[in-house]
Amino acid sequence: xxxxxxxxxxxxxxxxxxxxxxxxxxxxxxxxxxxxxxxxxxxxxxxxxxxxxxxxxxxxxxxxxxxxxxxxxxxxxxxxxxxxxxxxxxxxxxxxxxxxxxxxxxxxxxxxxxxxxxxxxxxxxxxxxxxxxxxxxxxxxxxxxxxxxxxxxxxxxxxxxxxxxxxxxxxxxxxxxxxxxxxxxxxxxxxxxxxxxxxxxxxxxxxxxxxxxxxxxxxxxxxxxxxxxxxxxxxxxxxxxxxxxxxxxxxxx
Amino acid sequence: xxxxxxxxxxxxxxxxxxxxxxxxxxxxxxxxxxxxxxxxxxxxxxxxxxxxxxxxxxxxxxxxxxxxxxxxxxxxxxxx
Numbered sequence: 001x002x003x004x005x006x007x008x009x010x011x012x013x014x015x016x017x018x019x020x021x022x023x024x025x026x027x028x029x030x031x032x033x034x035x036x037x038x039x040x041x042x043x044x045x046x047x048x049x050x051x052x053x054x055x056x057x058x059x060x061x062x063x064x065x066x067x068x069x070x071x072x073x074x075x076x077x078x079x080x081x082x083x084x085x086x087x088x089x090x091x092x093x094x095x096x097x098x099x100x101x102x103x104x105x106x107x108x109x110x111x112x113x114x115x116x117x118x119x120x121x122x123x124x125x126x127x128x129x130x131x132x133x134x135x136x137x138x139x140x141x142x143x144x145x146x147x148x149x150x151x152x153x154x155x156x157x158x159x160x161x162x163x164x165x166x167x168x169x170x171x172x173x174x175x176x177x178x179x180x181x182x183x184x185x186x187x188x189x190x191x192x193x194x195x196x197x198x199x200x201x202x203x204x205x206x207x208x209x210x211x212x213x214x215x216x217x218x219x220x221x222x223x224x225x226x227x228x229x230x231x232x233x234x235x236x237x238x239x240x241x242x243x244x245x246x247x248x249x250x251x252x253x
Numbered sequence: 254x255x256x257x258x259x260x261x262x263x264x265x266x267x268x269x270x271x272x273x274x275x276x277x278x279x280x281x282x283x284x285x286x287x288x289x290x291x292x293x294x295x296x297x298x299x300x301x302x303x304x305x306x307x308x309x310x311x312x313x314x315x316x317x318x319x320x321x322x323x324x325x326x327x328x329x330x331x332x333x
Contacts, residue, residue, distance in 0.1 A: 078303045145306070153302035161310035168318050243315060250322045 051077055053219075055085065065220040073216030074150035074225040082155065083228045083235075087210040090231075091195065093157075094238055098192070101242040101249075108253040123173045131173040138166035146236030150225040156232045160239025167244045171251050179248045184241045191238035198227050198234070257298060265291045278324055286317035 049055050052062050053070045064075065072080040082090055123131075145152075146159030170177055202211035210231075217224035265288050272284035289312030296305035 076303075154306050155303065158303070158306040158310055161307070161315060165310060165314050165318075168315070247315075247319070247322075250319060250326075253326060 050081055050085070053080055062219060065218060067219050068217065070216050070219060072212060072225065072228070073219050074228050075220045076150055076153065076155075078153070079150045079155055079228060079232070080225075083149070083231045084212055084225075087199070087231060090156075090235065091199070091210070094192070094195065094235060097239060097242050098188075101246050104246055105249050108249050122175065128173045131169045135166055135170055138169070139163055142166065142236070142240065146232050147229065148222070149232040149236075150228045151220065151222070156235025157239050159232075159236040160241075161243060163236070163240035164243030164247060168247050171247065179244065181245065181248070184245050184248075188238055188241040188245070191234040191241070195231060195234045195238070198230060202227070254298070258295065261291050261295045261298070265295070279321070282317060282320045282324065285320075286313050289313040289316070 046055075049059060052059055053072045053074075054060060055071060057071055062070065072084040074080040074084065142159040142162035144159075145154040145162060146156045149155035149159070167179070199210035202213045203209045205211075205213045212226040212228070214226035216226045219225075223229075268284045268287040268291070272281045272288065275281045275284060289308055293305045293308035293313060296302075296308055
């Protein structure tokens with residue numbers, strides 16, 4: 001036990017050393033040139049570059065369903081920022097949500113199964129039948145939102161929240177409904193590992209974490225944008241499993 | 254369009270104040286959820302559909318549900 005503590009301390013110190021090194025930007029390299037007001041070339045502004053998906057390469061006009069092999073081939077500009085240019089931030093957000101779900105589970109955990117006193121009355125026939133029809137449709141809508149995250153508005157977080165809402169409705173309709181918690185955990189773990197694994201593979205092949213190592217294809221088609229759909233599927237499954245476990249923890253507490 | 258924004262913001266303000274004023278906590282939770290719903294409509298009209306979806310699913314849907322569940326649980330243990 002003592003050895004493990006020392007080992008953990010050493011690992012944390014080494015990691016902290018590397019993290020501190022990242023802040024050490026020399027002023028010659030990271031010089032920032034800001035043009036005066038009215039003098040700046042609007043073509044080179046960051047927002048324009050993000051819209052045309054050419055932050056590193058030359059700035060060209062993007063035509064929907066025609067342009068090929070763009071830097072980030074997602075038709076939805078928000079997605080190309082969230083899941084490609086700033087996907088490390090998204091990894092942080094997913095981690096925060098994971099910590100919140102874990103903390104809630106730790107606070108609300110109890111050995112004995114209490115009876116659920118949330119639903120005072122049995123759900124009415126209309127509620128039960130309606131949710132029986134709505135449940136698969138809501139799951140489908142959530143999956144659609146995160147699979148088409150690079151084409152239409154929405155993405156992993158929204159799709160996961162819709163899936164969690166479907167499970168909430170199921171809990172409301174059926175008093176006896178129980179979720180297999182360990183299956184949720186398995187989905188969550190596999191999704192999280194595949195997100196980080198995609199990032200590490202990008203680090204291995206392209207030399208930067210979470211870089212888009214696949215071909216981006218034609219903009220606007222389903223199989224485009226490289227690893228963005230894969231990342232969004234893993235985020236959607238992870239967020240859906242986490243929010244569902246939060247709800248089931250709260251209802252069963 | 255400005256009229257639409259103004260009406261939406263006015264509804265948000267009114268329901269926000271209502272959430273503070275209401276005596277019953279359940280009513281306050283519903284009013285707070287209504288603020289989120291109106292905010293999501295506002296985001297949609299301001300051409301931010303991504304944020305509107307997040308606000309509608311998490312702000313208006315899940316947060317309200319979680320608050321109601323927590324309220325039920327805590328009230329039940331207090332009255333016993």
